[in-house]
Amino acid sequence: GENVEQHPSTLSVQEGDSAVIKCTYSDSASNYFPWYKQELGKGPQLIIDIRSNVGEKKDQRIAVTLNKTAKHFSLHITETQPEDSAVYFCAAVDSLDSNYQLIWGAGTKLIIKP
């Protein structure tokens, strides 16, 4: 089955700098990769996703890149702000699972230093 690894587990950046979180997956047939943001005391919220037919997707300060050959995808946050502090999860769809359940990474705690 699919396995998703996420790095780093904790990332601390200065406000205004960029942050990059990386994930690798094992199933070359996976074709959907979402990123969720979990703020303190709340449930995860989808912030951006990418499908395997594109290499990059942007939404304002957030971008996701996908390298299908290397089987890794990354979340890029530019001009970080205090409200970006949260735990970020990547996920991938296990296409071998008939129920197509999301396989989640372990999460990255992003800390924005003022």
Added chain:
Amino acid sequence: DTAVSQTPKYLVTQMGNDKSIKCEQNLGHDTMYWYKQDSKKFLKIMFSYNNKELIINETVPNRFSPKSPDKAHLNLHINSLELGDSAVYFCASSQPGPSRWEQYFGPGTRLTVT
């Protein structure tokens, strides 16, 4: 308007007790989920219901039983609570079809077993 709601938000109970967590969504989604998030923030899917039918049943103890009276509600009942059940439990929902991986999460229920 609240999209996915859970009650209670906090639940403190003793080992051996039986408890329930309620979940309701007003998004009109056909699929609902229960996730467990441990102290290290790792998300693990427990159950999924599609139109009141169980479609995912991960390797969780049979002390956990999901109950769906209708497609807007998915409750989680836990028998004979153990210390290891302490975690945050999230309910989520999604539409079937191409959007089924866009999951909307509730605020979570923090369960503490003493």
